[in-house]
Amino acid sequence: MIIRRGAEAEIHLTEWLGRQVISKHRVPKAYRLPAVDEGLRIARTKKEAKLISDARRLGISTPIIFDIDLKAYKIIMEYIDGPRFKDILIDLDKGERAELLRKLGKDIGRMHKNNIVHGDLTTSNILKRDNKLYFIDFSLGDICEDIESKGVDLHLLMEAFESTHPELMEEFKFILEGYHTEYDSAAEVEKKIAEIIKRGRYT
Numbered sequence: 588m589i590i591r592r593g594a595e596a597e598i599h600l601t602e603w604l605g606r607q608v609i610s611k612h613r614v615p616k617a618y619r620l621p622a623v624d625e626g627l628r629i630a631r632t633k634k635e636a637k638l639i640s641d642a643r644r645l646g647i648s649t650p651i652i653f654d655i656d657l658k659a660y661k662i663i664m665e666y667i668d669g670p671r672f673k674d675i676l677i678d679l680d681k682g683e684r685a686e687l688l689r690k691l692g693k694d695i696g697r698m699h700k701n702n703i704v705h706g707d708l709t710t711s712n713i714l715k716r717d718n719k720l721y722f723i724d725f726s727l728g729d730i731c732e733d734i735e736s737k738g739v740d741l742h743l744l745m746e747a748f749e750s751t752h753p754e755l756m757e758e759f760k761f762i763l764e765g766y767h768t769e770y771d772s773a774a775e776v777e778k779k780i781a782e783i784i785k786r787g788r789y790t
Contacts, residue, residue, distance in 0.1 A: 588600050588601070593726075595613055595614070595631070595726060596611050596612060596613045596614060596726065597611075597612050597614055598610075598611055599611075599612065600666060603653060603654070603663050604653075607666045608653060608663050608664060608665065608666050609650065609663070609664050609665070609666050609667075610661055610662070610663050611635075611661065611662045611664065612659065612660060612661045613628040613631060613632055613660040613661075614660075615628070628660040629657050629660065631726065632655065632657060632660050632661070632662060633655070633657065634728070634729075635662065635725045635726050635728065636652055636655050636662050638703060638705075638725040638728045638729075638730070639652055639662075639664070639725050640652055641701070641703060641730075642698055642703055642722060642725070645697050645698065645701055645703075646697070647694050647697060647698060647722060648694075648719045648720060648721045648722065649721060649722050649723070649725075650664040650665040650666075650667055650721065650723060651664060651665040652664045652665075653665070667714045667716050667721045667723065668716060669714045669715045669716030669717075669721070670714065670715055671710065671711050671713070671714060671715075672687075672691075672710040672711075672713040672714065672715050672720060673709070673710035673711045673713075673751055673752075675715060676710060676752055676755065677752065677754070677755065684755075684758065684761075685758065685761045687715075687718075687720060688758060688759075688761035688762050688765070689761045689762070689764055689765035689768075690720060690765060691713070691720055691762055691765065692761065692762035692763060692764060692765025692766035692767075692768075692769070693765040693766070693768055693769045694720070694722070694765075694769075695708070695740075695741065695744070695762070695765075695766055695769075696765065696766040696767070696768065696769030696770035696773060697769045697770070699737045699740070699741075699766075699770050699772075699776070700769060700770045700771070700772075702730050702731055702732050703728065703730060704728055704729050704730075704731045704736045704737060704739075704740045705722065705725060705727075705728050705740055706725065706726070706727030706728040706729060706740065707724055707725075707726070707727045707728075707743070708740050708741065708743050708744040708747070709743065709744065709747035709751075710744075710747060710748065710751060710752070711747075712724045734772065734775050734776055734779050735779060737772075737776050737779070738776050738779030738780045738782070738783055739783065741766070741776060741780060742780045742783050742784070744762070745759060745780065748762075763777070
């Protein structure tokens with residue numbers, strides 16, 4: 588059963604070895620040369636699987652990867668049965684929300700400290716199961732040392748937060764608090780975010 592179609596991939600809820608799983612299949616693009624298309628789909632499948640696994644090894648909650656089928660351009664991974672953070676954020680008790688936002692900031696800080704850039708940080712790409720937040724969809728992610736990329740990553744989350752949860756924008760500070768506790772270069776990233784915002788005003 589297809590539960591989501593994106594620009595690059597289809598997300599299927601299916602069964603694998605008797606368990607319910609997510610199958611992420613990168614679909615062909617007719618506008619690309621076949622050889623180029625195949626190379627890109629293989630490379631992006633491998634990269635996403637690696638980023639998810641690398642983040643998990645750091646103690647970040649991500650789906651467990653069960654299998655990678657490069658011939659079919661598929662990643663078979665754990666099904667996280669929980670709502671998107673976007674959909675439940677406003678309904679959380681204020682204290683629980685602050686705690687989860689700080690934890691979210693710490694997790695992002697840990698990824699950035701280890702040069703993992705998610706690439707599409709929004710509250711739609713974070714799921715809540717029990718008291719854990721799970722990061723999903725690393726398809727635009729990368730391994731990157733530069734502060735600019737990390738600033739863009741966190742700025743994207745800030746923009747998503749502001750457009751989706753404007754009434755909670757004051758609480759974005761909890762994300763930054765958590766981020767600072769985990770990442771020594773957090774102040775540089777915040778400075779870069781200010782530059783990005785300033786550039787946006789004059790373009």
